[in-house]
Amino acid sequence: MKILKYISLILSALILCSAGAVQAKTVVAIAHTHEESHPDHQGFLAFKEYVEKNAGDRYEVQIYANKTSGSNEEVIDLIKAGTIQFMAISTSNLEPHNKKYAVFSLPYLFSSEEIYEKFISDPAVIEELGEENDKDGFTPLAAFTAGTRSFYAKTPIKSVKDLEGKRFRIQSGKTNKDLMYYFGANDITISFGEVYKALKNNVVDGAENNELALVDQKHGEFCKYYTYDRHQMCPDMLVGSSLFLYSIPEEDFDMFRKAAIEAQKVEFNRWKKSIEDAKKKAKEMGVTFIDVDVHEFQDKVKPIYEDVLKNNPQIKSLYEKARAFDKKYAK
Numbered sequence: 001m002k003i004l005k006y007i008s009l010i011l012s013a014l015i016l017c018s019a020g021a022v023q024a025k026t027v028v029a030i031a032h033t034h035e036e037s038h039p040d041h042q043g044f045l046a047f048k049e050y051v052e053k054n055a056g057d058r059y060e061v062q063i064y065a066n067k068t069s070g071s072n073e074e075v076i077d078l079i080k081a082g083t084i085q086f087m088a089i090s091t092s093n094l095e096p097h098n099k100k101y102a103v104f105s106l107p108y109l110f111s112s113e114e115i116y117e118k119f120i121s122d123p124a125v126i127e128e129l130g131e132e133n134d135k136d137g138f139t140p141l142a143a144f145t146a147g148t149r150s151f152y153a154k155t156p157i158k159s160v161k162d163l164e165g166k167r168f169r170i171q172s173g174k175t176n177k178d179l180m181y182y183f184g185a186n187d188i189t190i191s192f193g194e195v196y197k198a199l200k201n202n203v204v205d206g207a208e209n210n211e212l213a214l215v216d217q218k219h220g221e222f223c224k225y226y227t228y229d230r231h232q233m234c235p236d237m238l239v240g241s242s243l244f245l246y247s248i249p250e251e252d253f254d255m256f257r258k259a260a261i262e263a264q265k266v267e268f269n270r271w272k273k274s275i276e277d278a279k280k281k282a283k284e285m286g287v288t289f290i291d292v293d294v295h296e297f298q299d300k301v302k303p304i305y306e307d308v309l310k311n312n313p314q315i316k317s318l319y320e321k322a323r324a325f326d327k328k329y330a331k
């Protein structure tokens with residue numbers, strides 16, 4: 001953190017030099033790729049409200065929803081550069097920047113969404129993820145749930161066998177690629193905003209995500225079968241630009257941290273209802289929801305654990321923590 005402290009000193013000096021004139025408010029930009037109805041956006045509205053209520057004399061928060069600031073892959077670079085101050089980004093998209101985040105790409109890590117939510121709300125987990133925040137250029141402040149990811153496709157997937165020979169869009173990260181290998185499916189990494197086009201042009205036969213993608217991203221126009229194999233729970237991290245956070249007074253940093261926790265509470269509260277609504281709308285679009293034997297899918301990808309833990313020892317500590325959590329809270 002030495003470099004950031006140094007930059008912070010220079011920035012503070014610059015602010016002092018320019019003091020005297022009326023202090024302008026600092027505009028804080030938040031970017032995300034979802035629609036305004038999405039729980040992540042609702043969370044960010046609470047973040048804005050908290051910041052402007054507690055420090056409205058110093059900060060103005062602007063939210064850029066719906067990819068208006070670019071794709072996740074582009075925005076994380078802007079976060080590192082300090083051009084954008086906050087964003088929500090899937091841990092899968094953070095794996096190429098810091099392999100620790102890959103822990104959430106492991107399949108069937110938690111036996112319920114309740115345990116997963118407890119885990120991602122634990123401050124010790126967020127702290128551990130952020131241990132190298134100076135090198136990363138981003139600092140995790142809280143985690144939004146993104147539910148459970150399952151496969152959906154143009155043809156029904158009723159068993160693991162139905163994945164064979166089909167090509168699925170995946171998020172970034174080597175662990176997702178490994179996962180598809182163990183499932184016996186073909187994969188292609190495509191940015192979130194490009195998936196609709198890829199489905200439309202038959203570049204892929206399907207994708208995997210929570211139910212919201214069928215409706216918000218309109219993937220249900222092409223994929224009429226959603227299979228509850230429930231393979232992954234990976235959160236959207238609410239990250240801040242390390243450059244920004246270490247350039248402001250410590251009490252302001254703390255205030256943004258609290259705003260992130262407020263945002264998370266609202267996001268969690270909205271989640272279940274959003275999923276129910278999305279399911280209803282997806283059914284109206286003609287999507288069929290298929291229940292499968294989850295154990296069959298789970299057994300198929302079991303070898304991934306040994307493989308990933310050997311090749312990415314950085315996740316070991318968080319992996320063990322997640323396992324202990326699951327053991328403690330599983331019914």
Ligand code: GCU
Binds near residue numbers: 033088089208236
């Ligand atoms: C979810 C998640 C997004 C992510 C997307 C994806 O919708 O909330 O943050 O980008 O999955 O599959 O790319």
